[in-house]
Amino acid sequence: RSKDGWGFVDKTGVEVIPCTYPDANSFYEGLAAVKINNRWGFIDKTNRLVIPCKYKEVGRFDAGLVPVKASGKWGFIDKSGNRVIPCIYNDVGVFENGMAPVCKGKKWGYIDRNGNLVVSCIYDHVDNYKANGLACISINEKMGCIDRTGRVVIPLIYDCIANHETILVAEIEEKWGLIDLEGNPIEDFSVYKVLARKYDQVFINNGEVRTYSFALDGKYGLAADDGNELIPPRYDWLGNGFVEDMLAVGIRGKGVGFVNKQGEEIVA
Numbered sequence: 621r622s623k624d625g626w627g628f629v630d631k632t633g634v635e636v637i638p639c640t641y642p643d644a645n646s647f648y649e650g651l652a653a654v655k656i657n658n659r660w661g662f663i664d665k666t667n668r669l670v671i672p673c674k675y676k677e678v679g680r681f682d683a684g685l686v687p688v689k690a691s692g693k694w695g696f697i698d699k700s701g702n703r704v705i706p707c708i709y710n711d712v713g714v715f716e717n718g719m720a721p722v723c724k725g726k727k728w729g730y731i732d733r734n735g736n737l738v739v740s741c742i743y744d745h746v747d748n749y750k751a752n753g754l755a756c757i758s759i760n761e762k763m764g765c766i767d768r769t770g771r772v773v774i775p776l777i778y779d780c781i782a783n784h785e786t787i788l789v790a791e792i793e794e795k796w797g798l799i800d801l802e803g804n805p806i807e808d809f810s811v812y813k814v815l816a817r818k819y820d821q822v823f824i825n826n827g828e829v830r831t832y833s834f835a836l837d838g839k840y841g842l843a844a845d846d847g848n849e850l851i852p853p854r855y856d857w858l859g860n861g862f863v864e865d866m867l868a869v870g871i872r873g874k875g876v877g878f879v880n881k882q883g884e885e886i887v888a
Contacts, residue, residue: 628652637667649681651699662686662701671701682714685733696720696735705735716748719755719768730755730770739770750783752801763790765803774803784824811847819853825861833858842867842883851883 621627627639628647643655651662651670661673679687685696685704695707696715713721719730719738729741730749747756754765754773764776765783774781780791787806788799798806811832815822819834825842832843834853841853851858851867859868862881869885870876878887 626654636665637663645678645680649684649699651681651686653678653680660688662699670699671697679712679714682716683718683733685715685720687712687714687720694722704733705731713746713748717751717753719749721746721748728757738768739766747783750785752783752785754783754788754801756781756783773801774799782824784830787824789824811843811845815843815847831861850881851879 622639624639626641626644627635628637628644630636641654641656642658645653647665651664653660654663654669654673656673659673660675660678661669662671662678664670675688675690677689681699684698687694688697688707690707693707694709694712695703696705696712698704709722709724710726711723715733718733721728722731722737722741723729724741726744727741728743728746729737730739730746732738743757743759744761745758749755749768753768756763756765757776758764759776761779762776763778763781764772765774765781765788767773774788774790778790778792779794782789786801788801790797790799800806815832815834819836821835823833825831825833830845831850832845832847834841834843836853838856839853840855840858841849842851842858844850851869854871855869856872857870857876861867865881866878866886867880868876869879877885879885
């Protein structure tokens with residue numbers, strides 16, 4: 621951003637798209653949302669306006685489709701600007717694993733990439749489908765999981781559920797536990813149990829490899845999938861997991877930096 625507006629630089633810092641836009645979002649799948657005359661459209665990496673700026677709000681592209689808002693309702697267009705799914709929804713999420721959350725009235729359901737309503741809009745809140753084919757949903761502040769047909773796989777009896785692809789972490793009556801993808805409690809999860817006995821809190825991370833954030837006396841550290849401590853509890857905040865061999869860490873009053881998998885501070 622400069623005094624003239626928003627633009628884009630490449631990885632070497634060279635300005636490849638001039639700072640002429642009142643607002644802009646990052647590139648996804650080769651296109652970036654830009655704002656002209658209080659309306660949003662999309663440019664490619666040559667700064668060619670491939671989708672005219674005519675939308676009040678837009679999301680980001682995912683698997684070739686992007687949510688857009690027109691006449692007060694949400695739908696989806698493709699990279700050519702064609703209306704693939706009509707703007708008939710009060711709200712929508714992005715497509716993930718072939719499904720997108722949609723809201724009619726105040727209730728949520730799911731559509732497929734052809735716009736078919738696969739799961740009726742009956743839920744208060746929903747999350748995106750994960751690669752394991754399950755999505756977390758809630759009614760009356762109770763959570764469960766459904767499969768891609770809308771069948772309830774995990775009953776709506778939990779206060780909170782986190783879908784970690786191969787395992788689910790669930791809370792009920794202020795107690796946390798682990799359940800498998802069919803809803804069965806997991807009794808033998810030795811690493812988690814060992815860490816839970818050792819530390820005040822334990823969280824499963826989904827980065828490039830599974831790790832565990834833990835808390836001890838108000839400070840956070842990181843453990844490997846075998847339970848060995850990677851980073852001692854010395855930070856006030858940790859990122860969700862390693863990305864490109866780096867983990868974001870924070871210390872209150874100092875700021876945020878990055879450590880490697882040996883716990884060495886690479887970025888102060």
